[in-house]
Amino acid sequence: MRAARFHARGDIRIDDIPEPATRPGTVKVEVEWCGICGTDLHEYLDGPIFAPTVDAPHPLTGESAPVVLGHEFAGVVVETGEGVDDLAVGDRVVVEPYIVCGRCDACQQGRYNVCATLGFVGLSGGGGGFSRYVVAERRWIHPLGELGTDVGALVEPLAVAYHAVRLSGARPSHSALVFGAGPIGLVTTASLKAVGVDEVIVVEPARARKEKATVAGADHVVDPRDADVVEAVMEITKGRGADVSFECAGIDQVLASAIRSTRAGGRCVNVAIWGHDATVAMNDLVFREVGVVGSLAYCNDHPATIDLIRQGKVDPYQFITGRIDLGDIVDRGFRELIDNKEENVKILVHP
Secondary structure, rough: EEEEEEOOOEEEEEEOOOOOOOOOOEHHHHHHHHHOOOHHHHHHHHHOOOOOOOOOOOOOOOOOEEEEEEEEEEEEEEEEEEOOOOOOOOOOEOOOOOOOOOOOOHHHHHHHOOOOEEEEOOOOOOOOEEEEEEEEHHHHHOOOOOOOOHHHOOHHHHHHHHHHHHHOOOOOOEEEEEEEOOOOHHHHHHHHOOOOOOOOEOOOOOOOHHHHHHOOOOOEEEEEOOOHHHHHHHHHOOOOEEEEEOOOOOOHHHHHHHHEEEEEEEEEEEEOOOOOOOOOOOHHHHHHOOOOEEEEOOOOOOOHHHHHHHHHHHHHHHHHHEEEEHHHHHHHHHHHHHHHOOOOEEEEEOO
Protein backbone atom coordinates (compact mmCIF):
# COMPACT_ATOMS: atom_id res chain seq x y z
CA MET A 1 0.00 0.00 0.00
CA ARG A 2 1.08 3.63 -0.54
CA ALA A 3 2.16 5.65 2.49
CA ALA A 4 3.74 9.05 3.10
CA ARG A 5 6.82 8.44 5.23
CA PHE A 6 9.19 10.80 7.01
CA HIS A 7 12.77 9.87 6.14
CA ALA A 8 14.63 12.99 7.28
CA ARG A 9 14.29 16.75 7.46
CA GLY A 10 12.69 17.97 4.24
CA ASP A 11 12.39 14.40 2.98
CA ILE A 12 8.88 12.93 2.86
CA ARG A 13 8.35 10.20 0.29
CA ILE A 14 5.42 8.19 -1.01
CA ASP A 15 6.61 4.63 -0.41
CA ASP A 16 5.10 1.22 -1.01
CA ILE A 17 4.90 -0.62 2.33
CA PRO A 18 3.26 -3.85 3.55
CA GLU A 19 -0.38 -3.74 4.60
CA PRO A 20 -0.68 -4.12 8.41
CA ALA A 21 -2.23 -7.30 9.80
CA THR A 22 -5.07 -7.39 12.30
CA ARG A 23 -4.17 -8.87 15.69
CA PRO A 24 -6.40 -10.02 18.58
CA GLY A 25 -8.06 -7.03 20.22
CA THR A 26 -7.38 -4.70 17.31
CA VAL A 27 -9.33 -3.11 14.47
CA LYS A 28 -8.23 -2.49 10.90
CA VAL A 29 -9.38 0.88 9.58
CA GLU A 30 -9.33 1.98 5.97
CA VAL A 31 -8.38 5.64 6.21
CA GLU A 32 -10.57 8.00 4.21
CA TRP A 33 -9.29 11.37 5.43
CA CYS A 34 -6.26 12.49 7.43
CA GLY A 35 -5.44 16.08 8.36
CA ILE A 36 -1.98 17.62 8.13
CA CYS A 37 -1.02 18.83 11.61
CA GLY A 38 1.43 21.53 12.67
CA THR A 39 3.46 18.75 14.26
CA ASP A 40 3.84 17.13 10.83
CA LEU A 41 5.04 20.46 9.45
CA HIS A 42 7.62 20.79 12.25
CA GLU A 43 8.96 17.32 11.42
CA TYR A 44 9.24 18.27 7.75
CA LEU A 45 10.98 21.59 8.45
CA ASP A 46 13.09 20.82 11.52
CA GLY A 47 12.89 17.10 12.24
CA PRO A 48 13.46 14.62 13.51
CA ILE A 49 11.74 16.04 16.59
CA PHE A 50 9.18 13.43 17.62
CA ALA A 51 10.10 10.94 14.89
CA PRO A 52 12.40 8.24 16.30
CA THR A 53 15.88 7.86 14.82
CA VAL A 54 18.17 4.90 14.21
CA ASP A 55 20.21 5.97 17.24
CA ALA A 56 17.09 6.36 19.40
CA PRO A 57 14.23 4.09 18.28
CA HIS A 58 10.93 4.58 20.05
CA PRO A 59 10.91 2.54 23.31
CA LEU A 60 7.43 1.11 22.73
CA THR A 61 7.34 0.52 18.97
CA GLY A 62 11.04 -0.18 18.48
CA GLU A 63 10.75 1.69 15.18
CA SER A 64 12.92 4.44 13.74
CA ALA A 65 12.74 6.59 10.62
CA PRO A 66 11.41 6.18 8.05
CA VAL A 67 7.99 6.24 9.75
CA VAL A 68 4.51 6.82 8.34
CA LEU A 69 3.11 10.23 9.26
CA GLY A 70 -0.47 11.30 9.96
CA HIS A 71 -2.32 11.22 13.29
CA GLU A 72 -5.53 13.18 12.58
CA PHE A 73 -7.47 10.51 10.73
CA ALA A 74 -10.79 8.75 10.39
CA GLY A 75 -12.06 5.96 8.20
CA VAL A 76 -14.13 2.81 7.93
CA VAL A 77 -13.73 -0.49 9.77
CA VAL A 78 -12.70 -3.22 7.31
CA GLU A 79 -11.74 -5.99 9.72
CA THR A 80 -11.94 -6.73 13.44
CA GLY A 81 -9.53 -8.87 15.40
CA GLU A 82 -10.38 -11.72 17.74
CA GLY A 83 -12.23 -10.47 20.82
CA VAL A 84 -13.67 -7.34 19.19
CA ASP A 85 -17.43 -7.82 18.92
CA ASP A 86 -18.86 -4.32 19.41
CA LEU A 87 -17.83 -2.90 16.02
CA ALA A 88 -18.87 -4.01 12.55
CA VAL A 89 -17.33 -3.80 9.11
CA GLY A 90 -18.46 -0.55 7.54
CA ASP A 91 -18.65 1.46 10.79
CA ARG A 92 -17.23 4.96 10.47
CA VAL A 93 -14.66 5.60 13.20
CA VAL A 94 -11.93 7.95 14.36
CA VAL A 95 -8.71 6.66 15.91
CA GLU A 96 -7.24 8.22 19.05
CA PRO A 97 -3.62 7.85 17.95
CA TYR A 98 -1.85 6.94 21.18
CA ILE A 99 0.91 4.47 21.96
CA VAL A 100 1.30 4.17 25.75
CA CYS A 101 2.98 1.80 28.17
CA GLY A 102 0.08 1.33 30.63
CA ARG A 103 2.57 0.79 33.47
CA CYS A 104 4.07 4.17 34.46
CA ASP A 105 2.64 6.37 37.20
CA ALA A 106 0.84 8.65 34.73
CA CYS A 107 -0.85 5.70 33.03
CA GLN A 108 -1.81 4.22 36.40
CA GLN A 109 -3.44 7.56 37.29
CA GLY A 110 -5.43 7.43 34.07
CA ARG A 111 -3.43 10.36 32.64
CA TYR A 112 -2.24 8.32 29.69
CA ASN A 113 -1.66 11.47 27.60
CA VAL A 114 1.47 12.14 29.68
CA CYS A 115 2.76 8.55 29.67
CA ALA A 116 6.48 8.42 30.49
CA THR A 117 7.17 6.78 27.10
CA LEU A 118 4.32 8.37 25.17
CA GLY A 119 4.16 7.82 21.44
CA PHE A 120 1.72 8.65 18.66
CA VAL A 121 0.56 6.58 15.73
CA GLY A 122 1.73 8.67 12.80
CA LEU A 123 4.86 9.95 14.54
CA SER A 124 6.42 7.14 16.58
CA GLY A 125 5.77 4.07 14.45
CA GLY A 126 2.79 1.74 14.44
CA GLY A 127 1.59 3.06 11.08
CA GLY A 128 -0.07 6.38 10.37
CA GLY A 129 -3.03 8.08 8.74
CA PHE A 130 -1.17 8.95 5.54
CA SER A 131 -1.61 5.34 4.40
CA ARG A 132 -4.57 3.27 3.26
CA TYR A 133 -4.84 1.05 6.34
CA VAL A 134 -4.09 1.44 10.04
CA VAL A 135 -4.47 -1.25 12.72
CA ALA A 136 -5.12 0.04 16.25
CA GLU A 137 -6.18 -1.38 19.60
CA ARG A 138 -9.94 -1.36 20.20
CA ARG A 139 -9.59 1.05 23.15
CA TRP A 140 -8.50 3.80 20.74
CA ILE A 141 -11.37 3.38 18.28
CA HIS A 142 -14.28 5.84 18.61
CA PRO A 143 -17.48 5.36 16.55
CA LEU A 144 -18.66 8.36 14.55
CA GLY A 145 -22.19 7.13 13.96
CA GLU A 146 -23.73 9.09 11.10
CA LEU A 147 -20.96 11.70 11.00
CA GLY A 148 -18.76 11.68 7.92
CA THR A 149 -15.11 10.72 8.03
CA ASP A 150 -14.03 14.17 6.80
CA VAL A 151 -15.56 15.56 9.98
CA GLY A 152 -13.96 12.64 11.82
CA ALA A 153 -10.51 13.84 10.78
CA LEU A 154 -11.21 17.07 12.67
CA VAL A 155 -12.05 15.28 15.92
CA GLU A 156 -8.39 14.98 16.95
CA PRO A 157 -7.50 18.72 16.79
CA LEU A 158 -10.87 19.60 18.31
CA ALA A 159 -10.16 17.15 21.15
CA VAL A 160 -6.87 19.01 21.78
CA ALA A 161 -8.87 22.20 22.20
CA TYR A 162 -11.64 20.58 24.24
CA HIS A 163 -9.03 19.13 26.63
CA ALA A 164 -7.45 22.57 27.12
CA VAL A 165 -10.86 24.16 27.70
CA ARG A 166 -11.74 21.45 30.21
CA LEU A 167 -8.50 22.00 32.12
CA SER A 168 -9.15 25.75 32.21
CA GLY A 169 -12.36 25.31 34.21
CA ALA A 170 -14.12 27.74 31.85
CA ARG A 171 -17.82 28.28 32.55
CA PRO A 172 -20.57 30.02 30.55
CA SER A 173 -20.35 33.18 32.66
CA HIS A 174 -16.61 33.51 32.03
CA SER A 175 -14.62 35.63 29.65
CA ALA A 176 -11.89 33.76 27.78
CA LEU A 177 -8.82 35.03 25.96
CA VAL A 178 -7.10 33.12 23.14
CA PHE A 179 -3.69 34.16 21.86
CA GLY A 180 -3.22 33.17 18.23
CA ALA A 181 -5.74 32.30 15.52
CA GLY A 182 -3.76 29.54 13.90
CA PRO A 183 -5.34 26.07 13.71
CA ILE A 184 -5.16 25.35 17.45
CA GLY A 185 -6.26 28.85 18.44
CA LEU A 186 -9.24 28.62 16.11
CA VAL A 187 -10.40 25.24 17.37
CA THR A 188 -9.91 26.49 20.95
CA THR A 189 -12.14 29.46 20.17
CA ALA A 190 -14.78 27.17 18.65
CA SER A 191 -14.61 24.81 21.64
CA LEU A 192 -15.07 27.66 24.10
CA LYS A 193 -18.22 28.78 22.31
CA ALA A 194 -19.39 25.17 22.01
CA VAL A 195 -19.34 24.73 25.80
CA GLY A 196 -21.21 28.01 26.23
CA VAL A 197 -18.53 30.52 27.25
CA ASP A 198 -20.16 33.93 27.08
CA GLU A 199 -17.31 36.14 25.86
CA VAL A 200 -14.27 35.07 23.83
CA ILE A 201 -11.47 37.46 22.91
CA VAL A 202 -8.87 36.47 20.31
CA VAL A 203 -5.52 38.20 19.82
CA GLU A 204 -4.19 37.94 16.26
CA PRO A 205 -2.37 40.31 13.86
CA ALA A 206 -2.91 38.56 10.49
CA ARG A 207 -5.91 39.79 8.47
CA ALA A 208 -7.02 36.41 7.12
CA ARG A 209 -6.74 34.77 10.52
CA LYS A 210 -8.66 37.59 12.21
CA GLU A 211 -11.52 36.92 9.83
CA LYS A 212 -11.39 33.20 10.60
CA ALA A 213 -11.42 33.95 14.34
CA THR A 214 -14.71 35.76 13.95
CA VAL A 215 -16.21 32.83 12.05
CA ALA A 216 -14.96 30.46 14.77
CA GLY A 217 -16.91 32.44 17.36
CA ALA A 218 -14.71 35.25 18.65
CA ASP A 219 -16.74 38.10 20.14
CA HIS A 220 -13.76 40.46 20.04
CA VAL A 221 -10.55 40.34 17.97
CA VAL A 222 -7.59 42.41 19.16
CA ASP A 223 -4.75 43.25 16.77
CA PRO A 224 -1.54 43.56 18.85
CA ARG A 225 -0.11 45.92 16.23
CA ASP A 226 -2.89 48.45 16.82
CA ALA A 227 -3.41 48.26 20.58
CA ASP A 228 -1.77 47.35 23.86
CA VAL A 229 -3.21 43.88 24.38
CA VAL A 230 -3.41 44.02 28.17
CA GLU A 231 -5.11 47.43 28.11
CA ALA A 232 -7.54 46.29 25.41
CA VAL A 233 -8.49 43.16 27.37
CA MET A 234 -8.96 45.17 30.55
CA GLU A 235 -11.25 47.58 28.70
CA ILE A 236 -13.34 44.75 27.23
CA THR A 237 -13.63 42.99 30.61
CA LYS A 238 -14.34 46.21 32.55
CA GLY A 239 -11.01 46.13 34.34
CA ARG A 240 -11.17 42.54 35.60
CA GLY A 241 -9.13 40.67 33.01
CA ALA A 242 -10.07 37.37 31.40
CA ASP A 243 -11.21 34.55 33.67
CA VAL A 244 -9.21 32.08 31.56
CA SER A 245 -6.57 32.54 28.89
CA PHE A 246 -4.91 30.25 26.35
CA GLU A 247 -1.37 30.57 25.00
CA CYS A 248 -1.35 28.95 21.56
CA ALA A 249 1.76 30.54 20.07
CA GLY A 250 4.81 29.45 22.09
CA ILE A 251 6.28 32.98 22.28
CA ASP A 252 7.66 34.59 25.47
CA GLN A 253 6.03 37.96 24.87
CA VAL A 254 2.69 36.29 24.19
CA LEU A 255 2.88 34.24 27.39
CA ALA A 256 3.69 37.37 29.37
CA SER A 257 0.68 39.16 27.88
CA ALA A 258 -1.55 36.16 28.56
CA ILE A 259 -0.57 36.09 32.23
CA ARG A 260 -0.96 39.84 32.70
CA SER A 261 -4.34 39.78 30.93
CA THR A 262 -5.72 37.04 33.18
CA ARG A 263 -7.98 37.96 36.07
CA ALA A 264 -6.66 37.71 39.65
CA GLY A 265 -7.11 34.08 40.64
CA GLY A 266 -7.71 33.10 37.01
CA ARG A 267 -6.03 30.39 34.99
CA CYS A 268 -3.72 30.58 31.99
CA VAL A 269 -3.52 27.38 29.93
CA ASN A 270 -0.45 26.76 27.81
CA VAL A 271 -1.47 24.78 24.74
CA ALA A 272 1.58 25.47 22.56
CA ILE A 273 4.56 23.15 22.22
CA TRP A 274 7.61 25.32 22.76
CA GLY A 275 10.79 25.23 20.71
CA HIS A 276 12.82 26.93 23.46
CA ASP A 277 12.81 27.36 27.25
CA ALA A 278 10.17 29.93 28.15
CA THR A 279 10.95 33.04 30.20
CA VAL A 280 8.29 33.80 32.79
CA ALA A 281 8.03 36.83 35.10
CA MET A 282 7.11 34.90 38.23
CA ASN A 283 5.90 37.97 40.11
CA ASP A 284 3.16 38.43 37.50
CA LEU A 285 1.86 35.09 38.76
CA VAL A 286 2.56 35.58 42.45
CA PHE A 287 1.11 39.05 42.94
CA ARG A 288 -2.26 38.09 41.40
CA GLU A 289 -2.27 34.36 42.13
CA VAL A 290 -2.69 33.44 38.47
CA GLY A 291 -2.37 29.72 37.83
CA VAL A 292 -0.55 28.41 34.77
CA VAL A 293 -1.29 24.88 33.62
CA GLY A 294 0.09 22.88 30.74
CA SER A 295 -2.26 21.03 28.39
CA LEU A 296 -1.05 18.15 26.24
CA ALA A 297 -3.20 16.60 23.53
CA TYR A 298 -6.27 14.86 25.05
CA CYS A 299 -7.27 12.24 27.57
CA ASN A 300 -10.75 10.65 27.46
CA ASP A 301 -11.91 13.67 25.44
CA HIS A 302 -12.83 12.10 22.09
CA PRO A 303 -16.40 10.97 22.99
CA ALA A 304 -17.37 14.40 24.33
CA THR A 305 -15.80 16.10 21.30
CA ILE A 306 -17.74 13.86 18.93
CA ASP A 307 -20.94 14.67 20.85
CA LEU A 308 -20.33 18.43 20.46
CA ILE A 309 -20.07 17.95 16.70
CA ARG A 310 -23.10 15.66 16.58
CA GLN A 311 -25.18 18.21 18.52
CA GLY A 312 -24.18 20.97 16.11
CA LYS A 313 -22.39 22.99 18.80
CA VAL A 314 -19.23 23.24 16.71
CA ASP A 315 -18.92 23.31 12.92
CA PRO A 316 -15.80 21.41 11.78
CA TYR A 317 -16.30 22.27 8.11
CA GLN A 318 -15.19 25.86 8.70
CA PHE A 319 -11.67 24.59 9.32
CA ILE A 320 -11.29 22.52 6.14
CA THR A 321 -9.45 24.65 3.59
CA GLY A 322 -8.29 21.95 1.19
CA ARG A 323 -8.67 18.30 0.16
CA ILE A 324 -5.89 16.53 -1.71
CA ASP A 325 -4.67 13.11 -2.84
CA LEU A 326 -1.79 11.41 -1.04
CA GLY A 327 0.47 11.90 -4.06
CA ASP A 328 0.14 15.69 -3.69
CA ILE A 329 0.92 15.74 0.03
CA VAL A 330 4.19 17.68 -0.21
CA ASP A 331 3.46 20.27 -2.92
CA ARG A 332 -0.24 20.90 -2.30
CA GLY A 333 -0.23 19.98 1.40
CA PHE A 334 2.93 20.68 3.37
CA ARG A 335 4.24 23.46 1.12
CA GLU A 336 0.80 25.07 0.85
CA LEU A 337 0.45 25.18 4.65
CA ILE A 338 3.97 26.53 5.07
CA ASP A 339 3.89 29.12 2.28
CA ASN A 340 0.26 30.23 2.72
CA LYS A 341 -0.32 29.58 6.40
CA GLU A 342 -2.52 32.61 6.94
CA GLU A 343 -5.00 31.41 4.33
CA ASN A 344 -5.14 27.78 5.44
CA VAL A 345 -6.33 25.98 8.55
CA LYS A 346 -6.66 22.26 7.80
CA ILE A 347 -5.84 20.42 4.58
CA LEU A 348 -7.25 16.89 4.45
CA VAL A 349 -5.45 14.09 2.62
CA HIS A 350 -7.24 11.15 0.99
CA PRO A 351 -4.77 8.24 1.09
